[in-house]
Amino acid sequence: RYKRSSELFRQASRVLPGGVNSPVRAFKSVGGTPVFVREAAGSRFTDEDGNEYIDFIASWGPLLFGHAFPPVVEAVTRRAQKGTSFGMPTALETEVAELAVSMVPGIEKIRFVNSGTEACMSVIRLARGYTGREKIIKFAGCYHGHADAFLIEAGSGAVTFGSPNSPGVTQGTARDTLLARYNDLESVKGLFEANPGEVAAVILEPVAGNMGCIPPEPGFLEGIRQLCTDSGALLIFDEVMTGFRLAAGGAQEALGISADLVAFGKVIGGGLPVGAFGGPAEIMSHLAPEGPVYQAGTLSGNPLAMGAGLAMLRAIEADPEVFSRLESKTAYLHEGLEHVLQEAGHPYRINRFGSMISVHFSDREVRDFESAATGNNDRFRNYFHGMLNRGVYLPPSAFESYFLNDALTAEDLDLAI
Ligand code: PLP
Numbered sequence: 001r002y003k004r005s006s007e008l009f010r011q012a013s014r015v016l017p018g019g020v021n022s023p024v025r026a027f028k029s030v031g032g033t034p035v036f037v038r039e040a041a042g043s044r045f046t047d048e049d050g051n052e053y054i055d056f057i058a059s060w061g062p063l064l065f066g067h068a069f070p071p072v073v074e075a076v077t078r079r080a081q082k083g084t085s086f087g088m089p090t091a092l093e094t095e096v097a098e099l100a101v102s103m104v105p106g107i108e109k110i111r112f113v114n115s116g117t118e119a120c121m122s123v124i125r126l127a128r129g130y131t132g133r134e135k136i137i138k139f140a141g142c143y144h145g146h147a148d149a150f151l152i153e154a155g156s157g158a159v160t161f162g163s164p165n166s167p168g169v170t171q172g173t174a175r176d177t178l179l180a181r182y183n184d185l186e187s188v189k190g191l192f193e194a195n196p197g198e199v200a201a202v203i204l205e206p207v208a209g210n211m212g213c214i215p216p217e218p219g220f221l222e223g224i225r226q227l228c229t230d231s232g233a234l235l236i237f238d239e240v241m242t243g244f245r246l247a248a249g250g251a252q253e254a255l256g257i258s259a260d261l262v263a264f265g266k267v268i269g270g271g272l273p274v275g276a277f278g279g280p281a282e283i284m285s286h287l288a289p290e291g292p293v294y295q296a297g298t299l300s301g302n303p304l305a306m307g308a309g310l311a312m313l314r315a316i317e318a319d320p321e322v323f324s325r326l327e328s329k330t331a332y333l334h335e336g337l338e339h340v341l342q343e344a345g346h347p348y349r350i351n352r353f354g355s356m357i358s359v360h361f362s363d364r365e366v367r368d369f370e371s372a373a374t375g376n377n378d379r380f381r382n383y384f385h386g387m388l389n390r391g392v393y394l395p396p397s398a399f400e401s402y403f404l405n406d407a408l409t410a411e412d413l414d415l416a417i
Pocket of ligand 1: 115116117118120143144145146205209210238239240241265266
């Protein structure tokens with residue numbers, strides 16, 4: 001069934017570390033061959049062996065409307081023919097910015113970059129430049145990309161991204177990163193108290209999605225908002241997963257809590273490399289060329305990326321019901337899986353917040369990265385292989401949330417269940 005994929009994996013392993021880009025840890029954990037994708041459209045993709053799969057991860061977030069979404073394909077094709085040049089503005093970039101600013105609460109200015117990582121890294125630099133402070137509070141298990149400007153100890157399983165002790169993470173980075181526990185307001189309070197007047201920002205995933213799906217407990221985000229306001233630190237929402245997915249205004253809209261700065265990736269590019277970050281003009285004006293914090297990139301805001309961004313945001317603007325449809329589909333999957341897993345009699349736990357969902361094969365309460373790590377086991381491996389062989393692509397999610405796309409039909413959902 002996976003003959004050509006196996007050959008391709010061997011070939012790839014000679015030139016690519018591990019034979020795969022790192023998110024394919026899912027396959028490492030199940031000891032299988034990665035699926036090499038030949039083509040994709042809507043809710044489905046086909047591998048190099050001709051097997052067809054229903055996709056339940058949407059490229060781990062970006063594909064809100066499904067694969068090869070025609071407005072994005074059309075925009076990118078058209079823009080590619082028109083050339084690109086760094087340093088010369090385009091009206092197109094302004095159009096995307098205007099639309100984003102109109103959709104996301106609290107954002108007056110936005111800057112485009114090439115990935116979620118870059119957005120998070122940039123927003124940290126901006127927070128440091130704006131406050132004149134160095135220290136950043138982040139949460140164990142929250143992932144903010146692969147740059148080492150601040151982060152550390154993120155989720156995603158046996159692989160711990162950039163722990164403070166891993167080679168390549170600078171001592172300064174580790175020293176200035178203060179680690180708190182998700183849904184544990186006291187741990188945040190303690191760090192503020194131990195570092196008075198030194199914390200530049202708190203960064204977090206407003207709904208954690210990189211250690212399975214862990215919604216914020218009541219009062220947690222409100223408490224952090226207050227601590228930041230009281231101490232002059234900025235609250236940063238990393239909305240790379242939640243932005244333009246939970247609602248047009250992301251988690252800020254879905255949860256009714258305002259951040260000072262917000263980082264975006266994934267959906268805003270519809271599968272192309274687009275990241276962005278935004279906030280009030282007063283803070284964003286600290287960016288060059290208006291202010292002292294230099295941040296600019298050769299490919300940022302290029303017409304291909306902006307074409308994709310405009311197509312995605314326009315599609316969302318024209319169809320605001322997409323979020324409730326996604327939530328209903330996810331709730332349907334949730335209910336169906338509950339039923340099946342209950343009947344099977346194995347321990348399991350399903351976490352869901354709106355259209356983010358994770359399935360854990362353990363009855364332990366999943367509160368954080370450590371307990372999420374216990375949720376991945378042999379039973380999940382067997383389920384995963386069973387689903388894969390039936391053409392359902394639902395890889396182990398102990399460390400990730402699943403993301404449904406709007407192209408999934410009722411029939412697709414029933415097949416998965
Ligand atoms: N922040 C969050 C919450 C993410 O989930 C991710 C990626 O999964 C990132 C940042 C990094 O984004 P990218 O992979 O586009 O660099």
